[in-house]
Amino acid sequence: MLSDAKFIYSKNELGYQEVLDDFKNAEEIIIVTYNISEKQSLLIQELANTPSETKISIFTNIPSRWNIYYGDTYRNIARKKIDVYLTKLKPDSIGEKVNVLFNFENHGKIIMTNNVVYVGSANYSEESKNNSECGIISRDPDYITFLKEEITKELEKSSTPYFEYDYLPLLLEIKMHLSNLFALKEELFYQVYFHYEDLDGKGYVYNDTDERLSQITIDNIIEELDKCTRLFGTIYDVAEQLTDDDNILDELNEYYESLSSFENQFEDVSYNEEIYELASFDSSERGNQIIESEYSAEAYDEYLESYVQRAMDSVHEEFQDLCQEVKDELDDMIKIIGDYLDLSKKALDEFEELEFRKINDDIDNT
Numbered sequence: 001m002l003s004d005a006k007f008i009y010s011k012n013e014l015g016y017q018e019v020l021d022d023f024k025n026a027e028e029i030i031i032v033t034y035n036i037s038e039k040q041s042l043l044i045q046e047l048a049n050t051p052s053e054t055k056i057s058i059f060t061n062i063p064s065r066w067n068i069y070y071g072d073t074y075r076n077i078a079r080k081k082i083d084v085y086l087t088k089l090k091p092d093s094i095g096e097k098v099n100v101l102f103n104f105e106n107h108g109k110i111i112m113t114n115n116v117v118y119v120g121s122a123n124y125s126e127e128s129k130n131n132s133e134c135g136i137i138s139r140d141p142d143y144i145t146f147l148k149e150e151i152t153k154e155l156e157k158s159s160t161p162y163f164e165y166d167y168l169p170l171l172l173e174i175k176m177h178l179s180n181l182f183a184l185k186e187e188l189f190y191q192v193y194f195h196y197e198d199l200d201g202k203g204y205v206y207n208d209t210d211e212r213l214s215q216i217t218i219d220n221i222i223e224e225l226d227k228c229t230r231l232f233g234t235i236y237d238v239a240e241q242l243t244d245d246d247n248i249l250d251e252l253n254e255y256y257e258s259l260s261s262f263e264n265q266f267e268d269v270s271y272n273e274e275i276y277e278l279a280s281f282d283s284s285e286r287g288n289q290i291i292e293s294e295y296s297a298e299a300y301d302e303y304l305e306s307y308v309q310r311a312m313d314s315v316h317e318e319f320q321d322l323c324q325e326v327k328d329e330l331d332d333m334i335k336i337i338g339d340y341l342d343l344s345k346k347a348l349d350e351f352e353e354l355e356f357r358k359i360n361d362d363i364d365n366t
Contacts, residue, residue: 002136002138002140002143003138003140003143004138004139004140005136005137005138005139005140005143006136006137006138007134007135007136008118008120008133008134008135008136008137009132009133009134010122010129010132010133010134010135011131011132011133012129012130013129014122014128014129015118015120015122015128015133015134015135015137016111016118016120016122016135016137018116018118018137019111019112019113019116019117019118019137020043020046020111022113022115022116023046023047023049023050023054023113024049024050024051025113025115026050026054026113026114026115027053027054027055027113027114028054028055028056028057028113028114028148029047029050029054029055029056029057029112029113030056030057030059030110030112030113030147030148030152031047031056031057031058031059031060031110031111031112031124032059032060032106032108032109032110032111032151032152032155033058033059033060033061033106033109033111033123033124033125034060034061034063034106034107034108034109034123035060035061035062035063035123035125036060036085036088036089036123036124036125037125037126037127038081038084038088040125040126040127041088042126043124043125043126044088044089044094047094047095047098048093048094048095050095052095052096052097053096053097054095054097055097055099056094056095056097056098056099057098057099057101057152058089058094058098058099058100058101058124059101059102059103059106059152059155059156059159060085060089060100060101060102060103060106060124061102061103061104061105061106061107062078062081062082062085062102062104062363063081064077064078064081065078065081065082065104065365066078067104067365069366075366076366078365078366079364079366082363082364082366083364085102086162086359086363086364089162090162091162091163092168096172099161099162100161100162101155101156101159101160101161101162102159102160102161102162102363103155103158103159103160104160105158106155108155109121109122109123109124109135110147110151110152111124112144112147112148114144114148115139115144116137116138116139116144117137117138117139117143117144117147118135118136118137119135119136119138119147120133120134120135120136121133121134121135122135160360160362160363161360162359162360162363163357163358163359163360164358164359164360164361164362165357165358166356166357166358167238167356167357168356168357170231170234170235170238170356171348171351171352171356173231174228174231174232174235174344174348175348177224177227177228177231178228178341178344180224181221181224181225181228181337181340181341182341184217184220184221184224184337185221185334185337185338185341187214187217188217188218188221188330188333188334188337189334190212191207191212191213191214191217192206192207192212192213192330192331192334193205193206193207194206194207194210206323206327207323208319208320208323208324209316209319209320211281211282211283211319213275213278213279213281213330214279215276215279215280218270218275218279218333221266221270221333221337222266222267222270225262225263225266225267225337225340226263228259228340228344229256229259229260229263232255232256232259232344232347233256235252235256235347235348235351236249236252236253236256238351238356239252239351239354242354242355242356243354248350248353248354251350252347252350252351255343255346255347255350256347258343259340259343259344259347262336262339262340262343263340265332265336266333266336266337266340269329269332269333269336270333272326272329274322274325274326274329275326275329275330277322278322278323278326281319281322283312283315283316283319286315286318287308287311287312287315288311290311290314290315291307291308291311294311
């Protein structure tokens with residue numbers, strides 16, 4: 001039985017304003033409407049203003065779109081209306097996690113978030129506030145779950161998605177991981193090199209004095225390289241579905257194989273024992289080890305400070321020697337990531353030349 005519900009009658013206002021007010025708190029928003037406003041965009045902007053992580057689903061009919069057109073006049077009216085809907089409901093212009101579906105049999109109206117729902121006669125259009133509308137608003141969690149899991153799932157079965165296929169999310173995912181990889185490359189670089197500015201100019205000098213190298217950074221780079229390379233493998237698989245051009249496919253495959261090779265090269269270099277030793281180097285711990293193993297009999301009372309200094313001098317010398325041993329390998333690691341990022345850009349540019357997203361042909365039937 002429905003609980004926590006109230007009847008709403010509205011005139012000169014939107015009866016679902018309480019739901020709109022909850023948009024800013026919502027994890028998910030679902031709109032089911034017969035139409036949207038063709039001339040106004042305030043309600044679409046309400047959706048666009050939600051946090052980027054909010055999941056939004058929009059189900060709408062398109063008035064004046066018919067299965068059969070008896071004459072060019074009706075066909076042209078429908079075409080103009082369809083163009084308006086495709087323009088105003090373009091998912092990218094609304095948000096990052098937006099799914100737009102057209103249901104040409106729908107006349108229902110549901111405006112809901114994961115917290116509160118309106119079910120009634122009012123469309124998701126500004127013009128609805130001019131009408132006399134009735135409905136209910138409920139915060140009953142069971143009712144909200146029922147609408148989401150049963151009603152909208154049923155609507156989805158008979159709906160036509162905005163895109164026939166859309167690989168933009170794949171591109172965005174790759175670009176996010178490449179951005180992470182670039183940030184980690186910068187992080188590694190500034191662990192390996194110091195920036196300096198003096199009277200003679202400015203530049204970078206190799207760091208053989210501070211314990212900056214982090215195994216966590218190296219492990220994170222390996223993880224991001226693996227994610228990126230797997231995604232570029234998916235890019236190639238998708239490209240096979242989008243084009244029959246063997247030249248493009250061969251080029252994308254070469255990019256993928258080269259990126260895989262860079263990933264393997266980085267792992268091989270990073271597994272160097274001396275690099276792990278440097279990334280794990282702890283001068284205090286090493287100093288204590290030297291005192292205990294070499295000066296334990298002498299390092300006491302008034303002589304302690306002197307032997308501590310000797311031990312730390314030895315630690316510093318060890319650290320510098322270790323830094324010099326792995327300098328070439330660290331430079332190689334930084335260069336490999338740079339080469340990986342450069343080649344990734346070329347691969348993405350090649351893929352983005354393809355039609356990686358396509359508006360569903362079934363929407364415009366004119």
